[in-house]
Amino acid sequence: MPKTHRSGPGAGTVTAARAGDRRALDELLTQVLPLVYNIVGRALNGHADVDDVVQETLLRMVRGLPGLRDPAAFRSWLVAITIRQVRDRERLRAAAHGRNADLADAEALPDPGPDFAGLTILRLGLTEQRREVAAATRWLDQDDQQLLSLWWLEETGELDRAELAAALGLSDRHAAVRVQRMKKQMETSRVVVRALEATPRCEGLGETALAWDGVPSPLWRKRFARHVRGCEVCDGLDRGLLPMDRLLGGLPLLALPPTLDPARVIAAVTGRAPAPGDPGTSSSAHTGGPGRGHASHARRAGRGASRAGRVLPRSVLAGTAAAAVTVLALVAAHLTGGPSEPAARVTTPGRAVAAPASVSPAPSPDTSPSRSAKASASASPSATHKKPAATPTATRRAAAPVAPAVQGPRKGVGVWSFDGVNQALASSGAGWYYTWSTQHSGITTPAGADFVPMIWGSASVTDSALAQARANGPYLLGFNEPDMAAQSNMTVDQALALWPKLTATGKIVGSPAVAFGADRAGGWLDRFMTGAAAKGLRVDFITLHWYGGDFRTPQAVDQLTSYVKAVYARYHKPIWLTEYALIDFSNGTSFPSPSQQAAFVTASTKALDALPYLQRYAWFGLGADPSAPSSGLYTNGTTPTEAGTAFRAAR
CATH class of the missing domain: 3.20.20 (TIM Barrel)
Known part of the structure; x- marks a missing residue:
């Protein structure tokens, strides 16, 4: 199936934005926002932090843009920043987990809005096997979620293999091996989805699921898959499964939710509102589709942080309820000269610098x-x-x-x-x-x-x-x-x-x-x-x-x-x-x-x-x-x- 054309800015727009052109920067942010949202959303499976990670990624992009040497490498550079922000978010969240048990428990509460798999099914109106693929993504572990977010976009034509490999810090060959492993886990997950949705459901599978809390996880994927492999009733559920490559080719990007309106994101990331007529200010620039956006500014776990020169106030949780609004006061005028603070970033552990x-x-x-x-x-x-x-x-x-x-x-x-x-x-x-x-x-x-x-x-x-x-x-x-x-x-x-x-x-x-x-x-x-x-x-x-x-x-x-x-x-x-x-x-x-x-x-x-x-x-x-x-x-x-x-x- 033919793939979609790659979205995103041309080298001319990148060059102008890098040189400080305000209108070009606004256009750049508007064009890359859907790509960044789709990577982060699928990597975090629609977690309430998606909006914050997207905006943090774009802020990093704006801060680092003056140092980008090759405008043609912009997409690879941006995708690598995006994955790095996802990983930093996971690590910081894990490190903060033990600091306050009550807040950590509240953080684990599920978002009442649909996760990214649900949004994909809802907004794209997927056919049956495409729907099964989207549902199967819920059963992957965090590393495979991140890889899937990139590979999905590769299959839809938004990324190429070099960009995928660069984002992971791998060679093309090693990236191919990782993709194959992830796809095997996805095939297993598709069979598990079919088994759990079968009518009538296998009695043996039902007994296995008695202790299951109903939340997809890698552990329960393994348990259900073990049953399916040895069960005569469930045997053959993998018949007729089309390759995921064929199912995903040609799919468009998932539309932005209302919480990530381009005009508001531009204002947040640059510290100023776009002028009338600038890219992202008209309603046509917003591509939000049907369905609810993420409730990304509620249910926070108290993870206050001072990052990139601004403060992100987090929600205060009481008991099992959470209600608050995250206010972003972002650094302005990154491209207009003047010294700036070093980006506050925790580098992934294990990244060491080469010696002379x-x-x-x-x-x-x-x-x-x-x-x-x-x-x-x-x-x-x-x-x-x-x-x-x-x-x-x-x-x-x-x-x-x-x-x-x-x-x-x-x-x-x-x-x-x-x-x-x-x-x-x-x-x-x-x-x-x-x-x-x-x-x-x-x-x-x-x-x-x-x-x-x-x-x-x-x-x-x-x-x-x-x-x-x-x-x-x-x-x-x-x-x-x-x-x-x-x-x-x-x-x-x-x-x-x-x-x-x-x-x-x-x-x-x-x-x-x-x-x-x-x-x-x-x-x-x-x-x-x-x-x-x-x-x-x-x-x-x-x-x-x-x-x-x-x-x-x-x-x-x-x-x-x-x-x-x-x-x-x-x-x-x-x-x-x-x-x-x-x-x-x-x-x-x-x-x-x-x-x-x-x-x-x-x-x-x-x-x-x-x-x-x-x-x-x-x-x-x-x-x-x-x-x-x-x-x-x-x-x-x-x-x-x-x-x-x-x-x-x-x-």
Whole structure:
């Protein structure tokens, strides 16, 4: 089936808006609003936060537009920002979950308006199998929801595969694999939808559903699918299912709800109302279709936040009822010159910046991966260095070592070779260090400090590497960012299959270090920990990575500690924070000023030392490029950066 033409602005409009043309900016916002709404709406399945995330995304777009070098890359850039905002929203919401139980419970209340699947069915008047596809989306987990939001638009012609892959930070090949996995889950969900809607319903399925609360979820999808596969009555429900590609091709974008009227969004994002006759001011610019809009300004969970230079007041909940109006007082005149505050953004944990090219050893099973001189927007910055990860509560064998209280200083650092590395390491005062490898060739361990080995990825699980791990102290760090294509790139099943070789070393072993979402139910780490517990595999402590894009010290420290607390609340295991710094990846790679980075070092080390379950932390990293901004501590063996001086002073 032919696909629709891609909507959105041309390069001329982008260029004019980037140059400060007010009318072009208004036109740009009007044209991209439906695309952003469809991505966010499907990724969040119509959650009440959709409107806020859409407006936050557009605000980020406006702030970053002057720095966009290639107008032809605008769509890919915007889609990547959109997915990043969805992920940040999920992580911040999860981190805030434990702060107020009553508000967190109220946040979980369903929106009385239709979810995005329901809106799709209602507004597009879908035929039966298209309706089943839309209904099946409710059964996906959060990661697949985000991927589906992009793939759906790819099938309708709004995105291409390169844009989809760029938004996920994956190669085209890896993105294709992810899409295929998601489509398999969708096919399973379509069969579950058919089984539950069958008349009469299978009695055995009805018995299985007795404990079901009626809310679609990945867990119940698996349970219902297991029944369908082994049931003679339900057998054959998958017959006649048309490929989703054929069903979705040619569908238009879902129309905007009244709450996202283009004129109002333009006013909110730019801080001014469009002039009469400007794009988005006429009723014709509004494409809202039938059906109710999202009640996005009610039922908030008290997640107050100061972001991007403005305050978003949230609703106040009382008991199980919620009533309030969210007021947006947004930053104005982003494109008219004058300094602006750095965008307040929490970067997805695990995004690390690449080290200077001069310090890049070639990757091998027994050495750390090479470091690139430039961080790629599509690859995890940590693609060039490797770090430890955290592990949930897995069942321990009787002979397993117990993770004792860590002796010596908590503070450590990630280290790679550079001129003067040994002097710098000794001067830094780090009580421990690691190299993303089982070896520290050419690096001398200072008196009173420890080297901690790491098994970086599947290729590092060799007899020689494991022997080196055994010879180096009591601890061992697990796989580095297995959830990232540019890192160790492992499935949960692959990691679980290799894990016994790590625990067989007899070391106290830290979990695989995921790039992000360590606190998220159903995330890579959560699935690994669940699998480890089921298989009786040992995980002694959790390893985390965190990078912050909010360069204001109090806010950054709060975001860091909230993430650590949320992870501990999920797994109740000792935690090692093996990579952290202030680096913003929202628009390329940017760093705070040296004084801001130093202030964060001082405040964060003090805050981390106050967390009793946080056993160790390591700054990223020891080496600093003397000719470019970085988060490094030393430019050579004797010259610390401002951050290096602060780190050395930390106890």
